[in-house]
Amino acid sequence: xxxxxxxxxxxxxxxxxxxxxxxxxxxxxxxxxxxxxxxxxxxxxxxxxxxxxxxxxxxxxxxxxxxxxxxxxxxx
Amino acid sequence: xxxxxxxxxxxxxxxxxxxxxxxxxxxxxxxxxxxxxxxxxxxxxxxxxxxxxxxxxxxxxxxxxxxxxxxxxxxxxxxxxxxxxxxxxxxxxxxxxxxxxxxxxxxxxxxxxxxxxxxxxxxxxxxxxxxxxxxxxxxxxxxxxxxxxxxxxxxxxxxxxxxxxxxxxxxxxxxxxxxxxxxxxxxxxxxxxxxxxxxxxxxxxxxxxxxxxxxxxxxxxxxxxxxxxxxxxxxxxxxxxxxxxxxxxxxxxxxxxxxxxxxxxxxxxxxxxxxxxxxxxxxxxxxxxxxxxxxxxxxx
Numbered sequence: 001x002x003x004x005x006x007x008x009x010x011x012x013x014x015x016x017x018x019x020x021x022x023x024x025x026x027x028x029x030x031x032x033x034x035x036x037x038x039x040x041x042x043x044x045x046x047x048x049x050x051x052x053x054x055x056x057x058x059x060x061x062x063x064x065x066x067x068x069x070x071x072x073x074x075x076x
Numbered sequence: 077x078x079x080x081x082x083x084x085x086x087x088x089x090x091x092x093x094x095x096x097x098x099x100x101x102x103x104x105x106x107x108x109x110x111x112x113x114x115x116x117x118x119x120x121x122x123x124x125x126x127x128x129x130x131x132x133x134x135x136x137x138x139x140x141x142x143x144x145x146x147x148x149x150x151x152x153x154x155x156x157x158x159x160x161x162x163x164x165x166x167x168x169x170x171x172x173x174x175x176x177x178x179x180x181x182x183x184x185x186x187x188x189x190x191x192x193x194x195x196x197x198x199x200x201x202x203x204x205x206x207x208x209x210x211x212x213x214x215x216x217x218x219x220x221x222x223x224x225x226x227x228x229x230x231x232x233x234x235x236x237x238x239x240x241x242x243x244x245x246x247x248x249x250x251x252x253x254x255x256x257x258x259x260x261x262x263x264x265x266x267x268x269x270x271x272x273x274x275x276x277x278x279x280x281x282x283x284x285x286x287x288x289x290x291x292x293x294x295x296x297x298x299x300x301x302x303x304x305x306x307x308x309x310x311x312x313x314x315x316x317x318x319x320x321x322x323x324x325x326x327x328x329x330x331x332x333x334x335x336x337x338x339x340x341x342x343x344x345x346x347x348x349x350x351x352x353x354x355x356x357x358x359x360x361x362x363x364x365x366x367x368x369x370x371x372x373x374x375x376x
Contacts, residue, residue: 056350060294063301070308074111 011073015066022062026055110315114307116149116236121229149233156220156233160213191215195353199360203258207359210250215352218243222303222344226337234347235303237296244296247355248289255362264362291358295351302347306340 033051037044120127131145163184171181191212196204218234225232233239256264270280313329313336 052346053350053353056298056346059302060298060350063305064297066305067297067301070304073107 007072007075011069014069014072018062018065018069022058025058029054029058106315106318110311111308113311114235114304116147118145118147120148120151123229148231149236149239152221152224152231152233153239156217156224160217160220187216188212191352195349195356199353199356200254200363201360203363204254204356204360207250207254207356211352211356214243214247214355215348218299218351219344219348222348223341225303225307226340226344232303232307232344234299235307237300240296240300243299243351244292247295247351247358248292251292251355251358251362252288254359258363291354295354299347299351302343306336306343310336310340 029051033047036047118129118131120129129146129148129151134141134143134145136142163180167181167184170179171177177185192205192208195215196208196211200207221233224230225235259267268281268284269277270284272280310333313333316329317326
């Protein structure tokens, strides 16, 4: 296999695995937030704010990996 | 005139192919021509044609060349800055004497009160209000630059890693300045040692200094990757139309693109908020560290 093809393959696999990790993490986060809002509707606003902040931080880590995949795909 | 159900006529395909070919200097790759719309470029696209932007001479400092030519993102940086300064100045002048803002000032008041009450006061306390101008500028400038990427013929300057690196450097300077101002230089340097025995300092101090840099680095990459990723998704979905080369397929990508544009709107707001909130959080952490360690022991 040529190095170019391996680079593209790595970029694709890397992006897919990254999205799996992000989806799992944010899914658990959203589940906890839903449960908390259901138990105590009056704090739903604060829960939503905290959820968004945590989701953005998790996505920040995701995008590290994504940036590396983009570099891999464009340098190949 | 062909029906929408048939594939696009050969003339259209040739025109598209020639445009793509000419636009990226002859490289055949669809991917690189798609990326060309997301990355920085030396020409500005307006509805009236291309404007070639000037290439200024580059200089090198210690082996690193700085290409100072004016590119598309630089133009949008300037446009965003001018718009923000104008808006701020006009709103301030019109609402100078009043208690209740009027007109566009109500929108600015919403943003200012939001940044002050939701971001500055919870994280930094009442002593943090003196940093409100910096945080408000950060929030509104990033928001404006993110939103300018969503209008046609626009580009988001925050999609350039150099721009977000600049913002992160300023955030780093402000975080250290807030910590030093609140704790004093001696306490600040003492916190860098981490409260361990002095024989461990040669290990501890480089690690702590490195730890100072990771947070602004994360801010930089988060903002850059969010904006660039969103634009790549949008451009790729439109590129699907060119790959399938028919008009009837175009319904699905256009629908997706509308939905993703709404998501991008939300992400623009969210990323501006996250950048500002994390900066104020780190500043608040630095300012709060003065509370402990004054009288009690220094164990972290």
